[in-house]
Amino acid sequence: MTTQFDKVYHGLSSQAGKFRVASSGMAWKGENDEDVTLVPSDQIKWAQWLRVARGFQLRVGMKGRREVFDGFERDDHDKLAALLKQHFSVTLEPQEVSVKGWNWGLTDFKGDDLAFLVSNKTSFELPLHQVANTNIAGRTEVSLEFSAPSSSKKPSKSAPDEMVEIRFFVPGQSTRARGSDA
């Protein structure tokens, strides 16, 4: 038996598609695309559930890679958790995200991602393989520039806002000693 979820996105795709779960695995197919993204059952190691911009995200970990699917609804959780348990004996683990609105926290490397944590909850994660350039200024500032995958396309006014650079202030030991008057 196959269960289908509609209006699901594969990663940051702008195209919505259908997401299917069966005992053989999971599959996503875009509305205007013949290509199918497959997640075979024998490769599934873990699954996470977290709030993102487009609803909720299902993150599936496999050996050496992972796939993310956005666009699930809050109410899909129980159904999806039951399916993952039943078909793949995997627990859908909820990951809490920070919505505190703070710009300070900790950075943490998680595989291919740089995570920014606020009060031990994920605020955002950045894909390091998309970093085109990094810069360190004055020992306390680190900047990451992102390559624009859409730069080859004609600019579109309806496109999502594209993040091109982020700068972090990382107080080093030297600044701490200098700034400390305690």
Added chain:
Amino acid sequence: SGTGKEGKGWKRFQSYKGEVGLPKEVESLRIFVDRKAQTVILPMNGFAVPFHINTIKNVSKNDEGEFTYLRVNFQTPGQLAGKKEDTPFEDPDATFVRSVTYRSADGHRFDSISKQITDLKKEVNKREQQKKELAD
């Protein structure tokens, strides 16, 4: 973790209590100014990341060819060389997001976003000033 570390005069603020509070508009993967929550929500790699207006210093905008660039600058320690900080910080030793830059082909929208953030900042500053005057 803030015990004993919390900067003098730092007042706690928070955008949302939980993810349920995020507005519907974040789905568009575009910058959204939530005036009610005094918050700017930035799309970052599929996440909707709120930043309270108190964390924002200013915004700058410039046009380059077909694109408009919008840069959001945040309050961080170490920005005023040789001067005692005006803004206290909860944890000055943390890692801070200092700036995030976006680009869009829709310059008019970035004009509007830039204005909304600047106006919200002014509004909040004005209110703070009034509170201070009343306290004096």
